[in-house]
Amino acid sequence: MGRSTLFGSISFAALSVMLSSPALAQTTQPAPPPPQPQSETPPRDDPDGTTPAEIIVTGFRSSLQKGLDLKREAIGVRDSIVAEDIGKFPEQNVAESLQRIPGVFLSRDGASNEGQRISIRGLGSQFSVTTINGAPVRTTSSSNVGGASRDFNFDVFPSELFGRVDVYKTPLASLEEGGIGGNIDLQTPRPFDSAGRVIRYTATGQYNTASEKLNPRGSFLISETAGDFGVLIGVAYARSENLRSGFQSTGGYSPPALGPIGYLPAAQRPPGTLAGQFPFVLDFDSPRANLGGLSRQQVDNAFMPRFFRAYASSNERERLGATASLQYKTDTIDFSVDGIYANLTDTRDEFTFGVPVRNTRTIDRTAAPGRNNNNGLIPIDIAIDDNNNIFGTFGNAQLLSESYYYDAKTRFMYGIARGIWDATDNLKFSGQVNYSRSRAEYSANRIVYNAYNVDVTYDPTVDRVYPTISSPVDFTDPNTYRTSGNNDPSLGFFLNREIDEQKTARLVADYTPEPLGKLELQARFGASYVSTVKDAELRDGSALASSSQLPGGQTFRQLDIYGFMDPFVPIGALPNGGNDGFPSQWATFSRDFVNGTLDANGFNRAAPIRVDSSFRAEEQVTSLFFETDAKLPIGTRALRGNVGIRYSDTRTIINNAALINGVFTPNESEGGYAYWLPSFSLAFDIFDDLLIRGSAGKTITRASLSNIAGNTRIPNRFEARAIAGNPNLLPQIATQYDAGIEWYFAPGGLLSAGYFSKTLKDTTQSQRILVPFSSLGLPDNALGPTFQDANGRIDPDLPISLDTFFNSGTVKLSGLEFAYQQNFRFLPKPLDGLGVITSFTKINSQGNTFITTDGQSFEVNTVPDYSYSVTGFYERGPFALRGSYNYRDRTIIEVNNQGSNLQRWSAGQGFLDGTVSYRLSDALELRLDVLNLTNELLYDYFEDPRGLNGDPNSRLDNALYNGRTIAFGVRGSF
Numbered sequence: 009m010g011r012s013t014l015f016g017s018i019s020f021a022a023l024s025v026m027l028s029s030p031a032l033a034q035t036t037q038p039a040p041p042p043p044q045p046q047s048e049t050p051p052r053d054d055p056d057g058t059t060p061a062e063i064i065v066t067g068f069r070s071s072l073q074k075g076l077d078l079k080r081e082a083i084g085v086r087d088s089i090v091a092e093d094i095g096k097f098p099e100q101n102v103a104e105s106l107q108r109i110p111g112v113f114l115s116r117d118g119a120s121n122e123g124q125r126i127s128i129r130g131l132g133s134q135f136s137v138t139t140i141n142g143a144p145v146r147t148t149s150s151s152n153v154g155g156a157s158r159d160f161n162f163d164v165f166p167s168e169l170f171g172r173v174d175v176y177k178t179p180l181a182s183l184e185e186g187g188i189g190g191n192i193d194l195q196t197p198r199p200f201d202s203a204g205r206v207i208r209y210t211a212t213g214q215y216n217t218a219s220e221k222l223n224p225r226g227s228f229l230i231s232e233t234a235g236d237f238g239v240l241i242g243v244a245y246a247r248s249e250n251l252r253s254g255f256q257s258t259g260g261y262s263p264p265a266l267g268p269i270g271y272l273p274a275a276q277r278p279p280g281t282l283a284g285q286f287p288f289v290l291d292f293d294s295p296r297a298n299l300g301g302l303s304r305q306q307v308d309n310a311f312m313p314r315f316f317r318a319y320a321s322s323n324e325r326e327r328l329g330a331t332a333s334l335q336y337k338t339d340t341i342d343f344s345v346d347g348i349y350a351n352l353t354d355t356r357d358e359f360t361f362g363v364p365v366r367n368t369r370t371i372d373r374t375a376a377p378g379r380n381n382n383n384g385l386i387p388i389d390i391a392i393d394d395n396n397n398i399f400g401t402f403g404n405a406q407l408l409s410e411s412y413y414y415d416a417k418t419r420f421m422y423g424i425a426r427g428i429w430d431a432t433d434n435l436k437f438s439g440q441v442n443y444s445r446s447r448a449e450y451s452a453n454r455i456v457y458n459a460y461n462v463d464v465t466y467d468p469t470v471d472r473v474y475p476t477i478s479s480p481v482d483f484t485d486p487n488t489y490r491t492s493g494n495n496d497p498s499l500g501f502f503l504n505r506e507i508d509e510q511k512t513a514r515l516v517a518d519y520t521p522e523p524l525g526k527l528e529l530q531a532r533f534g535a536s537y538v539s540t541v542k543d544a545e546l547r548d549g550s551a552l553a554s555s556s557q558l559p560g561g562q563t564f565r566q567l568d569i570y571g572f573m574d575p576f577v578p579i580g581a582l583p584n585g586g587n588d589g590f591p592s593q594w595a596t597f598s599r600d601f602v603n604g605t606l607d608a609n610g611f612n613r614a615a616p617i618r619v620d621s622s623f624r625a626e627e628q629v630t631s632l633f634f635e636t637d638a639k640l641p642i643g644t645r646a647l648r649g650n651v652g653i654r655y656s657d658t659r660t661i662i663n664n665a666a667l668i669n670g671v672f673t674p675n676e677s678e679g680g681y682a683y684w685l686p687s688f689s690l691a692f693d694i695f696d697d698l699l700i701r702g703s704a705g706k707t708i709t710r711a712s713l714s715n716i717a718g719n720t721r722i723p724n725r726f727e728a729r730a731i732a733g734n735p736n737l738l739p740q741i742a743t744q745y746d747a748g749i750e751w752y753f754a755p756g757g758l759l760s761a762g763y764f765s766k767t768l769k770d771t772t773q774s775q776r777i778l779v780p781f782s783s784l785g786l787p788d789n790a791l792g793p794t795f796q797d798a799n800g801r802i803d804p805d806l807p808i809s810l811d812t813f814f815n816s817g818t819v820k821l822s823g824l825e826f827a828y829q830q831n832f833r834f835l836p837k838p839l840d841g842l843g844v845i846t847s848f849t850k851i852n853s854q855g856n857t858f859i860t861t862d863g864q865s866f867e868v869n870t871v872p873d874y875s876y877s878v879t880g881f882y883e884r885g886p887f888a889l890r891g892s893y894n895y896r897d898r899t900i901i902e903v904n905n906q907g908s909n910l911q912r913w914s915a916g917q918g919f920l921d922g923t924v925s926y927r928l929s930d931a932l933e934l935r936l937d938v939l940n941l942t943n944e945l946l947y948d949y950f951e952d953p954r955g956l957n958g959d960p961n962s963r964l965d966n967a968l969y970n971g972r973t974i975a976f977g978v979r980g981s982f
Contacts, residue, residue: 067092067883068890069831069843073756076829083637083650084178084689084703085746085762091171091197102170102194103162104921107894108877109175110762110825110847114894117150117163119323119356119414121250121940121970124149124163128177128189129764130821130851130871133159135709137187140194141346141424143442144184144538146508149418150354153450154504156544156623156714160192164352164418164446166244166329168210168227171197177764178746179687179705181633181652182516182534188709188742188768196346198333199231199238206231210979212935217943218971219251219322225975233335240333246326253320253582254473254947254968256360257313259727261397261950261963262908264290265308267369270907286314286727289369291384296403298388307387310398311910311963316466316477317362317408318591319968322579324355343427350420358412359577361594362477363405363464367795370404377404378460388463395958399467407459407479409489411597415609418448436518446508453608455597457497457569459489467589473945473967476589483594486573497569501549503612509541528639532652538629542713546621549611551789559607572601583969619672620786623664623717627710631656642692650689657682658710662717662735672719672785677735683708697753701762703746711737711772715813720784722808725792729809730784738815742768748825756831756843765822770815771855774904781806819855821871841884848876856903858911858953866953872897872916886927893920901948910950910963917946930981937975945969 074090087109089102103123106112115133117124125133138145138160149161176183176191183191212225229242270287291297292304299307328351335344363385370384383406390400426440459481468475481488489496516534523529554564573595584590602608635652659680665672687705694700718733748762781791782804791802825847832842851871858868874897881890895918902912920942925935947967951960 067888068881069756069883072829072843072845076752076756076758078174079758080699080750080752083648083691083701084176084180084687085701085748086177087175089173101162102165102167102173105167106173106175106192108845108847108879108892110827110877111177111764111823111849111851111875112175113872113875113896116946117161118252118946118966118968119150119250119321119354120163120248120325121252121973122163122248122325124152124161125159126162126192128175128187128192129766129823129849130853131189131766133157134712135187135189136160136192137184137190138192138194139184140348140422140444141196141426141440141442142193142514143422143424143440143444143512144186144510144540145422145444145446146510146540146542147418147420147446148448148506148508149352150356150416151414151450151452153416153418153448153506154544154546154621156506156542156718157712158186158710161418164327164420165194165348165350166227166246166327168229168242168244169196169329169331169348169350170194171201178689178703179685179707179744180650180689181635181654181685181687182532184536184538185629185631185654185656185683185685185708186710188707188740188744188766196331196333196348197229197231197240197242198344198346199233199240199335200337200342202231203233203238205233205982207982208980210977212937212975212977212979214246214248214973214975216248216250216971216973218253218969219249221249223247223249225977236336236338238333238335238337240331240335242332243328243330245328248325248973249322250325250970250973251320251322251579252968252970253318254945254966255468255475255964256315256317256319256362256967257950257963257965258315258317259724259965260286260314260366260906260908260912261311261910262286262288262314263309263311264288266907271369286366287369288312288365288367289384291370291386291404294370294384294386294403296386296388299390302390302392306392307390307398310392310396311908311957312365312398313963313965314366315362315364316468316475317360317364318474318477318582319358319360319966320577320579320582321356321358325353327352340430341427343425345425346423348420348422350418352416352418352420354414354416356412356414356416357579357599358414359410359579359594359596360412361407361409361483361591363402363466364408368406376461378406378462383460393469393958393962395962397468397958397962399469401463401465403463405462405464405479407462407464407481407483407488408456409458409594409596410454410456411602412452412454413599413602413608414450414452415603416448416450418446420444420446434520434522436520437516438518439515440513442510442512444508444510446506448506448508450504451609451612452500452502452504453602453612454500455497455602455606456500457489457597465589468962468964470589471585471587472962472964473947473969474583474585474587474590476587477591478589483591484575486570486575486595489573489595490570499550499553499564499606499608501553501608501612503547503549503609503615505543505545505547507541507543509543511539513537526641530637532633532635532637534633534635536629536631536633538627538631540627540629541624542626542717543624544622544713546618547612547615548618549608549613549615552615553606553608553611556611558605560605564606572597572605574598619665620719620721620790623662623713623719625663625713625717626661628659628661629656645693645695648691650687652687654685654687655682656685656708658739660716660735664717664719664733679735681738683739683741697751699750699752701746701748701750704744706741706743708739708741710739711813715772720786720810722784722786722790725790728791728795728806729811730779730786731811734813737772737813738770740768740771740815742766754830754833756829758827758829760825760827762825763823764825766820768819768821768855771817771819772813773816774811774813776809776811776904778807779810780804781808784808784810817855819853821851821853823849823851825849838884841882841887843881843883845879845881846877848874850874858903859905860909860954861905861907864954868900868903868953870900870903872899888923888925888927890923891920892922893918895919900953909952909954910957911953912965913949913951913960915947915949915961917944918942919944932978932980935975935977935979937973939973939975940970941972943969943972
């Protein structure tokens with residue numbers, strides 16, 4: 009038995025065990041076309057001893073082989089995902105395809121449940137640089153609009169627009185700087201990727217089990233070459249509807265004992281307690297108060313959620329994309345003009361209903377129950393579970409409901425002219441110019457309404473995702489919410505807009521001198537220029553909509569608001585997990601009322617720009633680089649190396665508003681910095697099938713634009729916390745090392761292990777200080793009504809936690825990556841069509857400390873401890889089957905102690921997807937895709953990093969189900 013056959017037998021047995029358990033279950037010029045499909049020679053001879061038969065690899069197996077070929081030929085650490093054929097990407101979403109690469113984590117857009125952003129090796133998506141055809145791009149979408157990040161949202165683009173994605177995990181001097189995590193290059197197809205005529209189509213129906221809606225998805229691509237000229241045009245369209253439902257605590261759990269402390273001025277608080285913790289006080293003095301057999305101390309030190317409420321949303325998404333390419337190609341010239349257009353719209357209707365525990369206390373018993381300083385919850389019939397959480401029946405409760413309507417739109421345009429000229433056999437020039445523009449808008453319009461002085465029973469022990477939230481009052485009756493002499497209901501209308509504009513130019517000269525003995529060299533000189541503009545603005549139409557005349561001739565306060573209510577949730581009755589005590593219906597306001605009758609977006613556009621949340625930031629980056637590739641035979645093997653240096657000079661121009669004497673005044677500030685960034689990589693074939701690598705270098709990631717250019721602002725109206733930007737923030741700089749070994753033990757087979765280490769210096773840290781509200785220069789409506797008096801005013805001396813940012817500290821990341829891929833050709837028919845792809849990543853971080861309220865320090869790992877991916881596939885003849893499971897371990901979200909020692913974590917999450925296809929002919933293939941087969945529960949939870957206070961999974965937040973998506977359709981080519 010040969011080495012490959014033996015290894016295959018062992019690995020197949022191991023795979024069977026894994027799949028039985030769900031829990032386990034470089035060149036710098038424009039990249040060359042993907043390699044042609046490889047042929048495989050089976051590791052066993054024919055029975056008659058003749059030459060082994062050749063097997064032509066096609067389909068998904070072919071795309072995997074192309075990716076392995078690209079990985080093997082690279083000098084640094086590079087992974088690639090390649091389309092099976094032109095315009096035929098393996099998965100429906102490019103970001104979701106990248107999960108197969110070790111160390112790549114996917115974050116999903118919560119509303120649509122699509123893959124959206126990519127992080128590499130535990131570093132957030134802002135630590136990665138994304139390029140299209142080598143040109144830097146930036147775009148955002150849906151609820152990310154307004155965050156002013158440097159991220160790239162993959163969900164803006166249909167996957168059919170791309171033919172290949174390269175992920176560079178180690179630095180090269182020729183790569184755009186800015187990605188400590190890595191660089192992601194998306195490549196669009198061109199006509200000469202497949203000479204001749206290619207026509208490809210897809211037509212699919214997508215059904216979501218939660219929304220119970222069927223929607224279309226389709227694409228068409230045509231490519232033609234004639235002589236030296238070629239043209240390609242592709243278009244893709246998709247529509248989907250996703251529904252989410254579940255439970256929210258909206259940001260924290262706290263014991264009543266902290267309530268009085270939260271109301272104290274900062275100077276009077278005990279050491280270690282922070283203003284950010286929400287203060288609430290149970291009304292123990294009410295005649296109705298009854299603790300049963302519990303002591304006051306037990307109740308004071310148990311936990312309640314900041315809010316217990318039901319949540320549901322429905323998101324309709326529509327995406328249109330197009331790509332075009334004109335190409336001229338001869339033996340010495342390759343010139344093309346390529347373009348991309350993408351338009352993404354999201355329409356989301358969101359409804360919440362529950363009891364706001366936060367910011368409640370009784371200090372005035374002469375006031376009406378449930379209102380104006382007499383709103384503390386009265387414990388009537390309560391209990392404490394095994395995890396120290398309070399639940400039961402409470403009096404004097406406030407019911408708060410929101411009808412929220414979101415509209416998001418992103419329009420992206422991209423154009424690039426690129427050329428390669430082989431001037432001589434030894435000298436090549438390549439260059440490109442590029443322009444891209446992304447315009448994204450996101451409106452968030454809500455109407456908030458209340459009912460007061462009601463009895464409510466809250467019991468999460470029945471079902472933690474669909475807990476009991478019940479009351480004697482009728483939730484669906486509009487009269488339940490009718491009040492007089494108050495400001496209910498209230499409006500919150502906002503419109504965020506972000507424009508990202510990039511202009512780039514790049515010129516590279518490659519020179520290959522005659523070999524120096526056995527040493528082969530290639531020198532590369534290059535220069536690039538990147539101009540990036542981020543223009544962010546926020547408009548708040550709430551005040552105008554509340555006071556102005558509406559289209560019908562009345563003002564908001566003159567309307568019989570409750571006469572417009574509907575006694576139901578527009579998206580239908582919510583699931584209840586089998587618990588009849590979970591509210592599935594309540595009275596709401598419709599989208600037509602909020603956006604039509606109240607003209608929410610009309611008032612948003614008429615409102616002045618909020619200067620505290622708007623800015624324009626321009627960065628002009630000029631870079632020069634020199635890079636040398638070398639190849640030196642050592643015995644019968646070759647040592648390959650790359651050494652380079654990059655010089656990057658950055659100029660910044662920030663236009664925002666400075667706070668001068670309490671007044672925001674237009675302000676312009678300029679700054680800049682320059683860095684030398686060396687890089688070094690080696691690759692050596694120890695044997696024909698065994699390769700080792702090593703890399704070292706320096707990279708930078710520029711600070712968040714919102715932290716640089718953002719003005720003083722309050723991000724959450726119900727939390728006494730403000731943020732102020734710092735225009736003098738410098739980039740974080742990282743020194744990193746990589747080492748790995750790769751065994752290509754069979755055609756289509758790989759077993760690899762790698763180690764990486766990154767040391768980040770000048771990391772962005774936050775500093776929290778306490779300041780009076782009056783020092784912020786913000787209007788009174790910057791904080792919610794819980795902080796306002798009867799006249800809507802804020803106490804000027806109200807203490808506010810102000811977070812500022814600075815460069816300080818060091819963070820270290822280290823980790824291990826493993827990958828295994830194999831075609832089981834050694835198995836007897838028909839099992840020889842089986843194959844597997846697996847990866848596992850283990851990461852550790854140092855330098856992030858959690859400090860308890862009593863001053864103890866704990867090192868906290870701020871990245872997922874591990875992640876893994878398992879894909880099993882079967883391809884034989886016209887039939888293909890594929891199943892993928894991707895899992896990411898839990899991640900801490902907030903390291904800074906908020907006062908209760910309970911920190912927010914994102915729970916571990918795994919997604920199981922499957923695909924079945926049958927090819928009747930080249931022109932017709934039937935296909936069935938099922939996404940999120942297990943209907944994974946996505947949730948956050950609150951845990952004491954010391955492991956105290958029981959099971960943290962009893963304290964959930966944003967615990968939501970998204971449903972399964974089933975797609976069935978056809979695709980083919982002519």
